Amino acid sequence: xxxxxxxxxxxxxxxxxxxxxxxxxxxxxxxxxxxxxxxxxxxxxxxxxxxxxxxxxxxxxxxxxxxxxxxxxxxxxxxxxxxxxxxxxxxxxxxxxxxxxxxxxxxxxxxxxxxxxxxxxxxxxxxxxx
Numbered sequence: 380x381x382x383x384x385x386x387x388x389x390x391x392x393x394x395x396x397x398x399x400x401x402x403x404x405x406x407x408x409x410x411x412x413x414x415x416x417x418x419x420x421x422x423x424x425x426x427x428x429x430x431x432x433x434x435x436x437x438x439x440x441x442x443x444x445x446x447x448x449x450x451x452x453x454x455x456x457x458x459x460x461x462x463x464x465x466x467x468x469x470x471x472x473x474x475x476x477x478x479x480x481x482x483x484x485x486x487x488x489x490x491x492x493x494x495x496x497x498x499x500x501x502x503x504x505x506x507x508x509x
Contacts, residue, residue: 408464418462420453427451454479 427448431441456479463471463480474480 408461411461412465413458413461415462417458418455420455423451423453424448 428445431444431448459479463474466474475482
């Protein structure tokens with residue numbers, strides 16, 4: 380059976396490598412609220428920041444590199460999801476705004492974390508209808 384993919388190319392069922400079925404995962408939180416320190420690891424980030432601070436480069440360059448070093452923080456999303464389930468409503472909202480958890484697909488679109496292009500939407504509608 381041949382279908383048109385999102386790029387307008389015709390392909391057979393055998394050529395399709397990925398399922399187009401979309402299902403939201405169901406998450407069951409654990410019975411224990413994790414400690415905040417269990418949500419992330421800053422070891423590499425802190426090592427880089429220390430090295431940057433001890434360097435002889437300009438302060439503006441240090442500021443830039445320190446901000447860039449923060450992307451090396453490792454987030455443990457399973458623990459974050461557990462923490463979310465025990466957090467206050469205000470904390471939950473801020474976690475959602477930071478895209479640490481995505482609870483509501485429509486809200487994720489509203490906050491700009493999910494962008495749907497017309498081609499993907501059209502392909503989805505072709506395959507699954509309204």
